[in-house]
Amino acid sequence: MASRRIVYHKLAVLANISVIWVVFAFLFLYNIILIEKELVTGRSLLLFSIAFATIGFIVSAALVFYLKSAFRHYPLWVSASLKMAFTFGLFILIAFVMLSSYYVFSEHRTLDQFADSFYREVFLTRGFMIFMFDLAVMTLLTILIIEVTDKYGPGGFWSMMRGKYNKPRIENRIFIFVDINNATTIAEKLGHTKYFRLLRDFFAEITIPILANGGEIYQYVGDEVVLSWKNTPLNKQKCFKFLRQAFFLLKRREAKFMKRYGICPTFKAGIHSGEVTAGVIGIVKKDLVYSGDTLNTAARIRSKCHELEETFVVSEGFLHEFSTPFAYKVNEIGEMELKGRTEKEKLFSVIFE
């Protein structure tokens, strides 16, 4: 069940990688052209680039859509070599099928003859070996790029390249602090390693509703994950949608979690919005950091969930200029003192209807 947003995200990664393949196709080919101009004419440069783009598209599509999480539990170098072997096999298969159909249909020879000449004329030539070597390097590069974009998160790599946050900016943002219920009890029951796996599965599950609703994962802090949206009425609705989808997704996955861990995680969340200063911090470990009271308040609202025994708590600031959709019920449940301000912030609980 991949939603449209997730497919778009993957397609964007795919398009970027295809561009890189084409750039390198030009580079490889120009290096050849220079030495021997007669061998390669302008027409075949185009053909070569298209061929490279196609191969790049197929390889990276296979990687992005199917293979990405295939060997998740292996070290990167092992999974990279496995993936490379797999894409290599895929490539050989495609080449073989295409060439054999060309051979059989347009030259009217038998498949046996073809197989024989395939080995002699294509497979064992040095040109083919070099080409394969080029492809292997490109595939490795592709795998690394996918890994790196995962580190930055969607859009993170481009905002780094554009230097969006090189100068600190003041932004109005929504923050959701999500926390697993009874984390300490579960950790004691399961043991720390198994608990960590549960945490990993939990975060993996809620990634889908996060992406589907355009949320940004800001940070993992211990057992907590901090999500963030730009503060617009539409995004406020998306926040609510995220809570609902994540809640019911975990319900649907209950059987899987029960089987694996004997326990199904539920979560609580605190929502707040306001102004923060956003910017990149650090020299040898650079990271995008949001700083401001808004975050501290959001964290305290999340900790109020436990105190007030509510699952989802939102602040008055978040509900400001926002008419709650029908499917949600919002009740006032109390007040909270804010740092450096005399008036108190009202708190509300959210219930799905």
Place this chain on the structure above:
Amino acid sequence: MISKRVFLYRLYIVLNIVVIWVLFSLIFLYNIVEVDKEALSTRRLSFFTLAFALIGFIVGGAEAFFLKNAFPKLPIWLSTVLRMTLTFLLFLLVSVILLFAYYIFRYQGELSFMDFEKNFVQKVILTPSFLMGMIDLGILSFISILVLEISDKYGPGGLRNLIRGRYHKPRKENRIFLFLDINDSTTIAEKIGHEKYFNMLHDFFADITEPIIANWGHIYQYVGDEVVICWKNTPKNKLRCLKFVRQAVLTFKRKEDYYLKEYGVAPTFKAGIHAGNVTAGYIGIIKKDLVFSGDTLNTTARIRSKCHELKHSFIVSIDFLHDFEVPAEYHLNEIGEMEFKGRKEKSKVYSLELN
């Protein structure tokens, strides 16, 4: 003043970039060799590779040591273009000097600069293979800059751990954690405004990087105004951890004038230190991150918040002091007891005085 550790770390990145350059020089050359076998013999292959390694070393070195922070306020694509232009000029300069030297020493004919210039421009700069070589170099320089940027995102050793798969299965590790927080951050932020405060935060974290790396610390995370630093739990690292606190304090004493001039306030910090078992591993699908999980971290955060309560700058837990002989230049005073999660008895905490 650049410490040995920082230098070694940068050198390590440069070496990695050289490996990438060599790899690509092999690809470029093999693509050529395949087409025109006579043009290049084996001797020239090693020569070509060596030349690429050398250029890669110079370019990578210039990037990592000098150019990296040359344009910090510009967007990366712009600073990349500027840096690439500078590298290009550097390369041109080096090649002109080398060729000129070759010309003077080896050329048997008449020596004249005009002659050299004519030869140089016609025979080297305006040939297509020189342009091609420049494009190759341009792309490789671009890749070098990206590698530098990305390795900064992962932090020292982060990329290597990822490739080696050190944390692909969650591991239990015994680690020292140090939570470091700016004193009176809310008051300062209100006084100087949020934007200026953020700039101060940026400078603060930049200045603290030096003592962290010099003492082999690993920056785990920035959480708001806080930075979490960790070490493997060994007696040697405990010493480094204390040394880090001392050096950081001295660094900010030295820079006090700068901060007062720039922001009207000199930041000081408090820190909580604790050690214990955590589970380490990667978490997340679209935002993958190394995460340490466990009570140790929560406890450290609570020790750090005790600093404020007990009015001490640096507080150390008894777990950290276990099996550790505190050197004479550090003084530890027992200041109270604290409840630790999952323990019946209260544990002692100590304040750390530097003198």
